[in-house]
Amino acid sequence: MSKNKIPLELAEVFRRYGEDFRRKNYLSPEQSKTMRHIETCRTAELGGHIEVCNHCGFQKNAYNSCRDRHCPKCQTLVKEKWLSARKAELLPCSYFHNVFTLPHELNPLILTNKKIMLSILFVAVKETLQVFATDPQWRLQGQLGFVSVLHTWNQKLMDHFHLHCIIPAGALSFDKKQWIAVKNKYLFRVQSLAKEFRKRYLKKLETAYKQDKLKFYGRSSEFEVQKEFLQLIKVVKNKSWIAYSKQPFGGPEQVLEYLGRYTHRVAITNNRLTTLKGGNVTFTYRDRSDENKSKELTVTAEELIRRYLLHILPSGFMKIRYYGFLASANKKESIPLIQRLIEPNFKTVEKQEETIREIMLRLTTIDITLCPECGKGEMISTDDLPVPLIDSS
Secondary structure, eight states: OOOTSOOOOHHHHHHHHHHHHHHHHHOOOOHHHHHHHHHHSGGGGGOEEEEEEETOEEEEEEEEEOOOOOOSSSSHHHHHHHHHHHHHOSSSOEEEEEEEOOOOHHHHHHHHSSHHHHHHHHHHHHHHHHHHHTTTTOOOOEEEEEEEEEEEETTTEEEEEEEEEESSSEEEEESSSSSEEEOSSSSHHHHHHHHHHOOOOHHHHHHHHHHOOOOOSSSHHHHHHHHHHHHHHHHHTTTEEEEEEEESSSHHHHHHHHHHHHHOOOSSOOOGEEEEETTTEEHOOOHHTTEEEEEEEEEHHHHHHHHHHHHHTTTTTSSSSETTTTTTHHHHHHHHHHHOOOTTTTTOOOOOOOOOOHHHHHHOOOTTTEEEEEEEEEEEEEEEEOOOOOOOO
């Protein structure tokens, strides 16, 4: 890319083609709000403040961020603060990485019932892992702790619902007196995990259906709904579900590196967008079926927006959740205990509070407060910029 070429941003695609997309398609309140946030992020519409150099007097406007969790621009600082908080919670042991994927036949139903069906995904995986941890054949018989991170996309931005689980390689005994380390190169046999996951997910899904918690759109009768649902259950019950175990992490540092890449990821980042021309957008993707090679895909701007909006989560839905001894109610007591059980002389990492300036300096080696004009002075915030009035007529 030429140094003078302005990188393409998702916000630009939304600004050019978003209004036309809204006229042609129904948007949920969450989708509409997210589009608006991305379009206005770091623009005059959100207001901001004036920054002045205390050395040469150079002046510039600094606009506010939208802080939407789906915005490609707004995740870096959130991610870094989250990672900083996790450093003190790392255990001196290896970690496992398991992935649980829902069959694509469920996708249409999930898209109209995201909150309940994705909540069931979290619960079914949690129960599956914990019940295996209590089974004597796996030689643990204790409580697991793990972080679960929801991803809803594949590299081509299509709907692909799966849960990443980062799991310390051991269990805390039920009397809380012993750390039981995993002795194998894997946590549990993935084929057995997949069968248990399928059983638990479908049982909870059928319960939700019987309790009329699922929405079915465009169906003419209750009989049609029932027939379609039972057929769907039959199809997915006879499929082999996927529970995938990746290579275990070597230690806490690798866990942080992984978490940094995946926890606050959005469906597509701006650096994957290459061109916007003639109403078409080209973006890069990794082809898993071809040795993970980087390739390009071109779609219409309308199709890119449609695919992106597939991944907007319901308001308030938590996509990162903690379970077992890592759950919020337990970790204050359990983490220091396990750290000592594994390594009696373990030195706890103190949580460090970094300023935005310090975070950006560490990540980019650029001092964001340094005057871009003279390179000597510091940019000081002065007056607030007014938020422009929007004509609602």
